[in-house]
Amino acid sequence: MFKKVLIVEDQQSISKGLKSILKDLNIDNIEASDNCDNALLKIRASLIKKKPFDLLITDLSFREGYHLSNLSCGEELIEQVKKVQPNLKIIVFSIENRIGKVKKLLDKYDIDGYIAKGRRESEDIKKAIQTVCQERKYYSNTILTLLKGSNNISQVSTSDTLILKLLASGIKQKQIPEHFKDNNIPSGSKRSIEYRLQELKTIFGAETLPQLISIVKDIGLI
Amino acid sequence: MFKKVLIVEDQQSISKGLKSILKDLNIDNIEASDNCDNALLKIRASLIKKKPFDLLITDLSFREGYHLSNLSCGEELIEQVKKVQPNLKIIVFSIENRIGKVKKLLDKYDIDGYIAKGRRESEDIKKAIQTVCQERKYYSNTILTLLKGSNNISQVSTSDTLILKLLASGIKQKQIPEHFKDNNIPSGSKRSIEYRLQELKTIFGAETLPQLISIVKDIGLI
DNA sequence: ACTGTCTTTGCGTTTTACCGCAAGTTGATT
């Protein structure tokens, strides 16, 4: 089982709840931060003292409250953590359920567990900790459903996302081919862009381009 | 000065801070809720007991935490409050700074004060309470700047917003005229829709329709 | 009542987006 765990959560009641769950699992060396900056400092300090954390449980969104912070969200914290201590296991505990955001955390940062906040999630947390401890991934049912139900987002490539971002940033569809060429991105012919956009509309059930942009913004893809 | 105040805020530390500010202003009859459902119940109960609140200070966004709620945000609370006790003064205290959302609260619900959460906002709160007590409106500097700096949103009419919503929902531009006609909305000719969209692009600095949709979603207009 | 500005509307043109077809390419499977 994990020996030293860091909880990053700004809501006291939830932070306390997590602590008691960890204690139930006989984990005693627990630290907690209510913001990402402080969390990163703790992780760095523990590394220097040669007593590193072996598990990080973090929320994604934090209320700014009365102070400005450097790292404003869990995603930024995770990005930094992956740089300073890549082997640290990470479990995300968040209400974030926009498939685009969830997928990014799984794909880009390869996080070890994801639990959607909801009712009766303490069992989920225990299972997640135990599963991750065994070098396996754990995602709560809500998240699995989300990933399964909308397999659409899995069909979206990096260059698809680029097309959408470019369009949302104001460039015309017919200008995309030259942008692709300039950046040595393959499959950038005018007709291919059209084809991909048609596919994306089908994938997301959009009738028009403006609606497609609206949808991919809603789900956090761009 | 106000006699009976309700604070609706889910972050304990902030709720406590607000209480102490109110006490500084010699307001002793203070109640607090950490969620909107409970707040509405309290307002209703106070009305029945003929001891109504005379000021409501509320946040806008609430973390769902461990339970599902009926009213999920401050906006919904305000909407209900306006129905049950229209004369209740309302001050919003939130980090929400998307002009579209702020503007809606001012225009649609005619709230009495808006304070953007930030650093050193306790002075703002005192001023807001005193100003609102004198039957005047109070908006913090951040909000005034926001309203001033982006006067663009003031130029957007209800039917403009409707056009944008329709486009974001997937209907084609050329179908909008009949939709306007069916709903007896004036200025709905094809050419007028085109004209309004051109204006909207200018107002928001968008080059293309997809970008326009992206922008108005970002600022919370739709 | 007059003036000027902004909006609405129609018409026609240009530009852009959309899409069918067909040929070629790629990559995985058998």
Added chain:
DNA sequence: AATCAACTTGCGGTAAAACGCAAAGACAGT
């Protein structure tokens, strides 16, 4: 090596959107 499905690309046609122009209407200020 053969096959198949999915992707890429070009060509060309159609549909939609964007826009200039001009006339008519609305509205505020003088």
